[in-house]
Structure formats: C-alpha cells, structure tokens
Amino acid sequence: MKTVAEFEIKYCQFLDVEGNLAAGAPPLATDTGELLKMYRYMTLVRTFDAKAINLQRTGKLGTYASCLGHEAAHVGVAAAMQPDDVLVPVYREFGAQIWRGVKMSSILLYWGGDERGSNFTAAREDFAWCVPIASQMLHGAGVAMAFKIKGEKRCSVTYIGDGGTSEGAFYEGINVAGARSLPAVFVIVNNGWAISVPIENQTATKTLAQKAVAAGIPGVQVDGNDPIAVRHTVSEALARARSGGGPTLIEALTYRLSDHTTADDASRYRDPGEVKEAWTREPLSRLRAYLKKLRVWDDAREEALKSECAREVEAAVDEYLSAPKPSTDEMFDHLFAHPPQSLLQQRELARRYAGSDDTAAGSHRAVGSPGDNSPAGH
Amino acid sequence: MAKVTMIEAINRAHAWEMSHDPSVVVLGQDVGLNGGVFRATAGLQEQFGKDRVQDTPLAEGMIAGMAIGMATQGLRPVAEIQFMGFIYPALDQIGNHMARMRNRTRGRLTCPVVIRMPHGGGIHAPEHHSECLESLLAHHAGLRVVCPSSPARAYGLLLAAIRDPDPVIFLEPSRLYRLVKQEINDDGQALPLNVCYRLREGNDVTVVTWGAMVTDTLRAAERLEGEGVSCEVLDLATLSPIDHDTIIESVVKTGRLVIVHEAPRNCGIGAEIAATVAERALYDLHAPIKRVTGYDTIIPLSRLEHDYIPNTARITDAVRETLAE
Numbered sequence: 219m220k221t222v223a224e225f226e227i228k229y230c231q232f233l234d235v236e237g238n239l240a241a242g243a244p245p246l247a248t249d250t251g252e253l254l255k256m257y258r259y260m261t262l263v264r265t266f267d268a269k270a271i272n273l274q275r276t277g278k279l280g281t282y283a284s285c286l287g288h289e290a291a292h293v294g295v296a297a298a299m300q301p302d303d304v305l306v307p308v309y310r311e312f313g314a315q316i317w318r319g320v321k322m323s324s325i326l327l328y329w330g331g332d333e334r335g336s337n338f339t340a341a342r343e344d345f346a347w348c349v350p351i352a353s354q355m356l357h358g359a360g361v362a363m364a365f366k367i368k369g370e371k372r373c374s375v376t377y378i379g380d381g382g383t384s385e386g387a388f389y390e391g392i393n394v395a396g397a398r399s400l401p402a403v404f405v406i407v408n409n410g411w412a413i414s415v416p417i418e419n420q421t422a423t424k425t426l427a428q429k430a431v432a433a434g435i436p437g438v439q440v441d442g443n444d445p446i447a448v449r450h451t452v453s454e455a456l457a458r459a460r461s462g463g464g465p466t467l468i469e470a471l472t473y474r475l476s477d478h479t480t481a482d483d484a485s486r487y488r489d490p491g492e493v494k495e496a497w498t499r500e501p502l503s504r505l506r507a508y509l510k511k512l513r514v515w516d517d518a519r520e521e522a523l524k525s526e527c528a529r530e531v532e533a534a535v536d537e538y539l540s541a542p543k544p545s546t547d548e549m550f551d552h553l554f555a556h557p558p559q560s561l562l563q564q565r566e567l568a569r570r571y572a573g574s575d576d577t578a579a580g581s582h583r584a585v586g587s588p589g590d591n592s593p594a595g596h
Numbered sequence: 597m598a599k600v601t602m603i604e605a606i607n608r609a610h611a612w613e614m615s616h617d618p619s620v621v622v623l624g625q626d627v628g629l630n631g632g633v634f635r636a637t638a639g640l641q642e643q644f645g646k647d648r649v650q651d652t653p654l655a656e657g658m659i660a661g662m663a664i665g666m667a668t669q670g671l672r673p674v675a676e677i678q679f680m681g682f683i684y685p686a687l688d689q690i691g692n693h694m695a696r697m698r699n700r701t702r703g704r705l706t707c708p709v710v711i712r713m714p715h716g717g718g719i720h721a722p723e724h725h726s727e728c729l730e731s732l733l734a735h736h737a738g739l740r741v742v743c744p745s746s747p748a749r750a751y752g753l754l755l756a757a758i759r760d761p762d763p764v765i766f767l768e769p770s771r772l773y774r775l776v777k778q779e780i781n782d783d784g785q786a787l788p789l790n791v792c793y794r795l796r797e798g799n800d801v802t803v804v805t806w807g808a809m810v811t812d813t814l815r816a817a818e819r820l821e822g823e824g825v826s827c828e829v830l831d832l833a834t835l836s837p838i839d840h841d842t843i844i845e846s847v848v849k850t851g852r853l854v855i856v857h858e859a860p861r862n863c864g865i866g867a868e869i870a871a872t873v874a875e876r877a878l879y880d881l882h883a884p885i886k887r888v889t890g891y892d893t894i895i896p897l898s899r900l901e902h903d904y905i906p907n908t909a910r911i912t913d914a915v916r917e918t919l920a921e
Contacts, residue, residue: 393655554698
C-alpha cells in the first residue's frame, strides 16, 4: 500500500503563560497601541461578565452564559476582522461583539428576556446569538456565499464550540465552504467542556482542527488564551479568504472557567483541581505580564482601567434596567412584513389580557398536591 | 400566451423573476446542470450562470441554512428540496431560524427565502418521495405555506412567493407537474398570497381542498352536478395563513362543508379549517363537517398508494352523506 495523502496540524502560540514572547512573533506583538486596545476590551468584557452573573444571582437577569476565560478567543478574533465583515456568533462571544460595537446593554437586554437586545445598534449585519448548536455554521457559509456572488471583498467569521463539532451542521458548513471556496473563517472555541461532557468524550480525534482535513480546507490549532496568536491566525485566514483562497478552520484552545450557564453547577461533574490549573493559563494575566515587560503597563494603569470598565458596565446596566417592558404588540409586529389579519386579531386579544396574569413571575405557586403529576397507580 | 404544464410554468416564473431581479438566486441539489430532477429549473444555469443557479452539496439542512445566510445579505434565494420526505434535516433551519429571523432581530435581519419542493404521492415513486407534510410547516409562526393546483396558479403564486419579504414554503403537487397544460401569460403577473380561490360556484355544499386533490374534487363536483348537487369548490392555495373569511362566507351560503386533503387526517390542516368554521359559523351549518383525507398511516409504496390518496368516489360519497343529514 502507498500513502495517497498526508496531513499535519500546526499549533500557534506566541505568548506563553508567563507572558514571554516566542521568536518569530508577528509585528502585532510590538504594536502596543493595538495590544493595549485588546487588553482594554478583554478587561471590559471580564468586568461585564462578572456583573452579568451578579445581576442573574440577584434576580435582575435571566439565565446567562458566562464567557470567563474566553476573552482572548473572542477579542482576538474580532480584532482581526474588518468592520464590514460579518460575525456569526454562538451565544457567549461577548468580547467579540463588544469589540464590534454591540452595546453591553443590548447583550443584557437579550439575556434579560427581551428580543430587542438582538436589534443591534452597530454591526447590524452581524448575526444574533444562536442557541441551536452548530446551525449557525450554515449561516456563516451562506453569508460568505452571498459575498462571493456579489463580488464583495468581505468575509464571514463563524464561531462554534467543541461540542458543536459533533453536529452534522458543523461538517456541512465546512464542507460546502471548501467545495465552493467561500470567504469564510470558522473558529472552534474548544473550552474543554460541552456542559458536562469533556472533549475526550466528544470525539476520538486528537485535535478538532484536523476535522478540516475531511472538508479539504486548512485547519490550524491556536492557543486560545494567547491574544496575539489568535488575532494573527485569524488575520492570516481572513487575508487568504479575502483574496479568493477559501475558508479556514481554526481551533482555539481555551478553558471554560465558569459554569456552562448560570443554570449549571459544574462542581457536579468537574474536578476543581482542573479548574485551578486552568486559571494559571488564563488570557488576561499573560497579556498583562507581557505589557508590563514592554513597560507600557503598570499597577496604577491597571487600577484606572478597572475603574473605567466598572463605570462603563454600570452605565450599560442602568440603560438595561431602565428599558421599559415591551408591549405585547412586540410579539406580533415583527413576525411578518405584512401580517395576516388573523394575527392582528390575536394582537388585539393579547392587548386586552396584557398584564392580567395574577399568578405571573414571582408568585408561582404549586397547584394541588405534590402527587398530582404521578402516573396512575403510583 | 402559451400552453404549458405546471413544471413549465414554475420554470418560467423562475426565469421571469431572475431576469427582472438580480438578487434572485437558485440553489439545491441537481438544480443547475441537470435542471432539477423534475426539470423545474431547466436551462436556468445556462441563462443566468453558475453563481445564480447553484448545484449544492447534498445536505438539506445546509441548503436551508445557506439560504438564510444569503438572504440576510440581500439576496432572494429560491431553494429546492428534492422531495418533501427529505425536508426533515432542513426543519431545524426553517423552524429555528428562517421563520424567526425577522421577529428575533426585530426586523434587523430578514429571510425572503422560498423553499420549493414536490408534494404528495401518486407518481409511483420510491419510499420517502410521496409525503404531504404541510401541517409540520404550517404550525410554525413566521412561515407562509403555499400549494398551487394549476399551471397558472403555480406561475403567479411562485412569483408572489419570491417577491414576498418573508419565507415561503412552496409545495408543488408532483402528480400535477405534467398532468395538464394551461394557457398562461408569461408576463410576470403575480397572484395574491393569503387568499383562497373559488374554482366553482355552488349553493349546496362548500368543498375546500388544495394541491393535487383539487383535480379529484372538481371531477367529483362535475359528477355531483349530474345528480343535481351544486358544489362550491375552494382552492385553499395558501395553507398558512388560511383565508378563513372566504371559507366562512361560503359556508354561511351553503350550510355544508367538506374538506379534502391528501395529508393524514390527524392534526391536518382540515382540522384547523373545521375548528374555525365551528367557532365562527356553527349555527349556519345544516350538517356536521366532513373530512376526506389520507389515512393516519404511512403513505404506502406504489402498489397501494392510490388506495391511500382520497379519490373522486370518496369525495362524492362524503358530499352525498353531508347532503343526506
């Protein structure tokens, strides 16, 4: 037998966990203006994330999917994009979205149970959050197909998680992107856990990047906690896509330092020792250490940045909390451009009964005895 | 004026709209080089190029999902699913995204997409090629579901579907594709969605139907006319949202209602029509509502499929029974 095809998967890291820069780093590594901007956004989204969890714990936000630990994998990707590229997120890429101009109050509004949060004031062609896992892969491919048909030098960037790579839509997306050489970049944020399922139970493959081989497209693995490596890798992929070179699959290795969402308790299934170890690799401390080595950062600036981020987040929280409850018309008015008569009749009905549920939120009571729902005979 | 089959009418509607609106693109399995397995898109790739008429890889969920992405960038994708039995992998995209996009982004992103597919049995096709799954789709808020019953309505309704700013599921009764030829004006004139079409005026009984069953229902109405029974036949055409007003108006006049559909009875669209008539016009009825439908079984393979699909005999009997009440 002879070998008819061979493949290799490269791994990219420039900043190690102590913030030491490797040889061969790209010019970005000395562009302190850009690095400081990235650090600022990473700090901002971490501040935002902590506040969002706090809001949820105090009953002021619905279930929320934390992005703790993903800051480099999120900000690094967005920083590599052009403003008129299209971001297709999953549901926790807040660092990328905030970089692209999505308001923190919009994010809170959505997770606070209000669709108006998805009506972004900036990045208006970006997709909203995608809860059905992996289905967004095809949206990213479709957007890229539109760019190709229209002859626009734009790209789509689509996120997916490690669990999402087990879905058929993941493969369908990278396959069609490869088959049609679409200007698309797919970023797998491999944070090790799909709720309670660790990556080793998700797949037998050594890397997720190698799944690109099956689609005939380049696949590369990057240290997802190294913002320089993430931004550099995505920049290269985007440059290739923009010049007609087709799609790339990037696996960013990071760690979910939080629970899956605020409705989850990871201590049920995850060794605390593993989380403790993962904290030694988290992205902010290593970029901070590197910036200090470059002598563009110190403790005073750190404190000032933290205060500034806290103020910005508080302002977003105020804006979110002051948003009036939507009218019931909101359920009906955006379903169709031309709503059918039957829908308008139901809109009237909803208006009549708006706010009339006296058992609503906050006053849920069990009705009947605990045995009411038992199957007959039990 | 030209005399064309339904499949030719569908082909011409595509060609007209692609000639007049550069944002219209066609995608699906075998729609390009092969012109579609039924030839609905024959010649389009030659005329409009490979960018606008795309043979996709083979994955229905991908076709629907790509159409969503393309639509949010200002294109008007017309996607073909090869047979309705293959719609299931695409339901995630259609139900979770296409139908919801406008609502969940408050109009920021929209999906002016048409998903076309053959509908129903009676063509001796293999397994999974004969399904009538309109109820699955009609149950989704945010979708329009349309089913023409003649070449002229296929032409006009498809144009309307492509021009609609929201997603439309377009069901093409496969046994009507080449059944009859009809004169159409290939002039880009769309027909209104959301209304049903009165194909025959009558005073004794209202018969509501759609798709391929329109042919059998009209035949039944002719036979019944020989017995002195005057049937009013309504072609529902848009299955969601339903034009209940026209149905009610007719039932108030005739006092009797028979609903005919090929899809299974359980939770069929006939149930929705019957329930609405019961809510709004019960006291105008002189007899209980009757449904003539496919059985609540799997549609059988070809040797028995014509025993599954409602036929003229079942329809005429149902009308007679209604009149005997």
